[in-house]
Amino acid sequence: MANKIQTAPDDFRDHIATVDEEGKRVWVYPKKPKGKLYNYRKYVSYFLLTLLLAGPFIKINGLPLLMLNVVERKFVIFGVLFWPQDFFLLVLAFLALVVFVILFTVVYGRVFCGWVCPQTIFMEMVFRRIEYAIEGDYTKQKALAKMPWNTEKILKKGSKAAVFLLISFLIANVFLAYIIGIDELKKIATEGPANHLAGFGSLLAFTGVFYWVFASFREQVCTIVCPYGRLQGVMQDKKTVTVAYDYGRGEPRGKLRKKQVRTEGDCIDCLQCVQVCPTGIDIRNGAQQLECINCTACIDACNDIMRMIDKPEGLIRHESEEGIAEGKEWKFFTTRVMGYTAVLVVLLTALTALLLTRDAAEATILRTPGQLYQQTEQGQIKNLYNISVINKTNNEMPLTLKLLDMEGTVKVVGNELVLPAQGIAEGVFFTEIPRDQLTGLNSEIEIGVYHGDELITTQDTKFLGPAN
Numbered sequence: 001m002a003n004k005i006q007t008a009p010d011d012f013r014d015h016i017a018t019v020d021e022e023g024k025r026v027w028v029y030p031k032k033p034k035g036k037l038y039n040y041r042k043y044v045s046y047f048l049l050t051l052l053l054a055g056p057f058i059k060i061n062g063l064p065l066l067m068l069n070v071v072e073r074k075f076v077i078f079g080v081l082f083w084p085q086d087f088f089l090l091v092l093a094f095l096a097l098v099v100f101v102i103l104f105t106v107v108y109g110r111v112f113c114g115w116v117c118p119q120t121i122f123m124e125m126v127f128r129r130i131e132y133a134i135e136g137d138y139t140k141q142k143a144l145a146k147m148p149w150n151t152e153k154i155l156k157k158g159s160k161a162a163v164f165l166l167i168s169f170l171i172a173n174v175f176l177a178y179i180i181g182i183d184e185l186k187k188i189a190t191e192g193p194a195n196h197l198a199g200f201g202s203l204l205a206f207t208g209v210f211y212w213v214f215a216s217f218r219e220q221v222c223t224i225v226c227p228y229g230r231l232q233g234v235m236q237d238k239k240t241v242t243v244a245y246d247y248g249r250g251e252p253r254g255k256l257r258k259k260q261v262r263t264e265g266d267c268i269d270c271l272q273c274v275q276v277c278p279t280g281i282d283i284r285n286g287a288q289q290l291e292c293i294n295c296t297a298c299i300d301a302c303n304d305i306m307r308m309i310d311k312p313e314g315l316i317r318h319e320s321e322e323g324i325a326e327g328k329e330w331k332f333f334t335t336r337v338m339g340y341t342a343v344l345v346v347l348l349t350a351l352t353a354l355l356l357t358r359d360a361a362e363a364t365i366l367r368t369p370g371q372l373y374q375q376t377e378q379g380q381i382k383n384l385y386n387i388s389v390i391n392k393t394n395n396e397m398p399l400t401l402k403l404l405d406m407e408g409t410v411k412v413v414g415n416e417l418v419l420p421a422q423g424i425a426e427g428v429f430f431t432e433i434p435r436d437q438l439t440g441l442n443s444e445i446e447i448g449v450y451h452g453d454e455l456i457t458t459q460d461t462k463f464l465g466p467a468n
Helices: 036-057 084-108 111-115 118-135 138-146 151-180 182-191 197-217 220-225 227-235 297-308 321-326 335-356
Strands: 066-069 074-077 080-082 241-245 316-320 361-367 380-391 397-403 409-412 417-419 424-434 442-451 454-464
Touching (some): 036 111, 036 182, 066 151, 080 084, 084 111, 084 241, 084 335, 111 118, 118 138, 118 151, 118 197, 118 220, 138 151, 151 182, 182 197, 241 321, 297 316, 361 454, 380 454, 397 409, 397 424, 424 442
Antiparallel strands (some): 066 074, 241 316, 361 380, 380 424, 397 417, 397 442, 409 424, 442 454
């Protein structure tokens, strides 16, 4: 273990790789990656980008695939409409997602960060590739940064900023479509910003935020802002598979020299793994570094060097800390994994059961405040109620109300109660019940809300009557 690194033990953990000793930011110029894993990442990224861009246009039963309208407190997930009354379902789904993320991290480390996270995909597969195309690879980018402002620098920096702004604007449109829906976004475009100042202002604000993140803030999102990156140390253990350097095979490091018998390890200290890292770390310092997003760029770079010097690949590879230190075979079903899996199964089962038994609408029925009961000439006891019904579907539904658990009638005041698609219907109605059906001052009654012959929801409420 003494040969694990050639610097002071854990010295790298005393500071962030992108901040120098004076507290100033060190700008990262990563070398353009290449290799088998990088190609796989591109395929995954392009698929996810396609899905993200197409998402607002995909509708299920007339509802968006995904819409998180916080302003109107209306959420659509996989074509299913959720209102604030379904908050417990969203909490349960969120808990299931958290447990899944923990389980995935316990087993596979931060694969999500390097392969699926939108921040990484946009940064590395969109903005960084544009930067390479305009400014060149890392050496040319460094030279351009040190160059005085001349025609070449103005053209390159200006064109990059313009393209970044355009893409940020497109991302802002997509992001806003997931909040207000693609139909509302089309209205902003066709009817003009003047008629939708709030929406257009949000669009400009999102554009500015995305441009700042991808043009300036960059990898600092992963190391400073993202809570997942900071929690990884708690969720991972020695059995977690992560991107790791095999120090047992690689140390001690030493430059490769011609016509000299090599007595050092396989690491030739070429620094290729450091140069391609998008967060500026040295993977050889040890596994589970805060800044490491498991993007595997260092694996591709190291494997390329190993092939060149006729050494076996895998000096940097996916492996657990325990596997590197002790050579133990990796096991998937550990006690910790099985525990998280059991909790996840319970949550998903409960969530599925609740979704399958979920009503198409939800009613709130309350006695009208300040109103006492009335007695008709026929001896019926009458109460006045207010009703509010929320539609959880994309279909308009004319409603009828019926008393379910005892004899009596329900009469709606005014026009027929019609529940609009994705909307709310409110009304007033009388309930008349024979006096002999009542059990006391406050009787429990159940009212059914029907669409045609289909019972879509029920609601219990109190019925006020004579004391005896």
